[in-house]
Amino acid sequence: MNALLLAGGRVIDPANHLDSVTDVLVKDGKIAAVGAAASAQAPPGVERLDAKNLVVCPGLIDLHVHLREPGQTAKETVATGTAAAARGGFTTIVCMPNTSPAIDNAGTVALIHESAAAHGRVRVRVAGAITKGIAGEELAPIGSLKNAGVVAITDDGHCVQNNELMRRALEYARMFDLVVMDHCQDYSLVTDGVMHEGYWSTALGLRGWPAAGEELIVARNILLAEATGARVHCQHISAAGSVQLLREARGRGVPISGEACPHHFTLTDAAVAGSEKFWNQDGKAIYGYAAAGEEAPAWPSYDTAFKMNPPLRSARHREAVLDGLVDGTLEVLCSDHAPHCDYEKEVEFDYAPFGITGLETELALSLMQLYHTKRLGLPEVIAKFTINPARLLRLAAGTLSVGSDADVTVFDPNREWRFDKTESASKSLNSPFFGWRLKGKTVATLVGGKKAWVEETELAGV
Numbered sequence: 001m002n003a004l005l006l007a008g009g010r011v012i013d014p015a016n017h018l019d020s021v022t023d024v025l026v027k028d029g030k031i032a033a034v035g036a037a038a039s040a041q042a043p044p045g046v047e048r049l050d051a052k053n054l055v056v057c058p059g060l061i062d063l064h065v066h067l068r069e070p071g072q073t074a075k076e077t078v079a080t081g082t083a084a085a086a087r088g089g090f091t092t093i094v095c096m097p098n099t100s101p102a103i104d105n106a107g108t109v110a111l112i113h114e115s116a117a118a119h120g121r122v123r124v125r126v127a128g129a130i131t132k133g134i135a136g137e138e139l140a141p142i143g144s145l146k147n148a149g150v151v152a153i154t155d156d157g158h159c160v161q162n163n164e165l166m167r168r169a170l171e172y173a174r175m176f177d178l179v180v181m182d183h184c185q186d187y188s189l190v191t192d193g194v195m196h197e198g199y200w201s202t203a204l205g206l207r208g209w210p211a212a213g214e215e216l217i218v219a220r221n222i223l224l225a226e227a228t229g230a231r232v233h234c235q236h237i238s239a240a241g242s243v244q245l246l247r248e249a250r251g252r253g254v255p256i257s258g259e260a261c262p263h264h265f266t267l268t269d270a271a272v273a274g275s276e277k278f279w280n281q282d283g284k285a286i287y288g289y290a291a292a293g294e295e296a297p298a299w300p301s302y303d304t305a306f307k308m309n310p311p312l313r314s315a316r317h318r319e320a321v322l323d324g325l326v327d328g329t330l331e332v333l334c335s336d337h338a339p340h341c342d343y344e345k346e347v348e349f350d351y352a353p354f355g356i357t358g359l360e361t362e363l364a365l366s367l368m369q370l371y372h373t374k375r376l377g378l379p380e381v382i383a384k385f386t387i388n389p390a391r392l393l394r395l396a397a398g399t400l401s402v403g404s405d406a407d408v409t410v411f412d413p414n415r416e417w418r419f420d421k422t423e424s425a426s427k428s429l430n431s432p433f434f435g436w437r438l439k440g441k442t443v444a445t446l447v448g449g450k451k452a453w454v455e456e457t458e459l460a461g462v
């Protein structure tokens with residue numbers, strides 16, 4: 001028998017409205033008991049993990065990860081991406097289908113499932129494509145993707161521009177009870193924009209990616225979700241107008257939802273102008289970096305680690321995304337972990353690919369901007385990483401209910417640490433947060449009761 005007692009932690013399970021200092025017993029890969037029953041039922045001599053002053057919660061879920069398999073394994077693989085996920089506290093991740101070839105058929109879905117079974121450190125679920133080859137022209141075989149086990153469909157990285165085609169996709173998705181996740185970007189408005197259209201794009205001479213380019217597609221998705229009854233989830237929301245549109249639509253019962261990524265609610269477009277410009281103004285609002293004398297991380301202007309899609313926006317948009325997270329308009333937190341090789345990013349800003357890695361920093365940044373700033377309590381932050389994405393994707397995960405899989409994350413919400421390149425498990429190093437002092441750190445990640453990752457220093461006595 002394989003048993004482990006997580007002793008004396010602050011156990012937070014939003015799905016069961018549980019928040020109390022107690023024990024959790026894991027046995028044979030399942031949650032065997034929570035609360036007083038846990039130590040009572042623990043077998044004699046059970047292995048203990050002292051979780052005093054730590055949070056014990058359901059294993060975190062990231063529904064927006066680029067694992068780059070198949071075809072782009074120089075950037076990331078199932079092995080390295082899931083290792084990064086485990087370090088970040090994630091027990092389930094959903095990989096995006098914009099690979100090479102795209103995940104637009106049952107065979108490729110099976111390939112990912114096989115690779116995940118062989119090399120995955122954590123659970124990998126697959127999002128299938130909406131259109132063949134993610135070309136936006138012809139629907140992918142949505143029923144066959146569903147049969148192959150996809151948990152959602154999306155053309156992420158791209159956006160279906162043809163509204164009629166999107167409507168058909170939603171009608172099919174509804175038949176199969178799949179959520180349609182959308183990267184909201186109107187190509188005619190955005191054209192070849194590389195950063196937020198505003199003061200800094202003008203000052204830096206870079207082509208602008210206007211907020212309306214996202215808001216327009218969010219509005220389109222709301223109308224189509226309302227017309228078809230299909231569930232639509234808007235990915236990586238970055239613009240104030242998008243948050244307001246979602247708020248209104250959800251208020252009248254439209255089946256629409258949204259997610260936010262830490263870079264969009266931590267950084268702003270001023271970061272593209274270099275660290276000095278950023279810290280002088282927008283950076284002051286970041287938790288932990290307001291104190292005088294703090295030596296803040298430095299970077300040059302036009303640093304491609306700050307190029308992502310959608311782009312970092314102005315402080316007003318950052319505040320609107322935070323407000324949307326606080327009032328529940330945005331119900332999911334995720335990374336949009338998007339690894340790229342050094343040589344791809346080490347070019348002029350215009351030519352660099354969009355995207356940054358995020359699995360290892362998203363929990364800390366979310367705690368800093370939401371919990372440590374007292375915008376949200378720990379249960380609310382944890383819900384956005386666990387039961388909310390699980391419900392959206394219809395996953396039997398995201399809770400510590402007795403009998404469920406023992407996917408558990410143990411983290412220290414108050415631990416300060418510095419994110420160092422030598423400690424990243426990802427195959428790529430395109431993060432803007434290297435060298436940052438962060439607050440909140442995973443110390444153990446259990447998948448099916450097994451240790452997917454344990455921080456040696458913290459749990460050396462285990």
Ligand SMILES: [Zn+2]
Pocket residue numbers: 156157158183235236309310
């Ligand atoms: Zn995207």
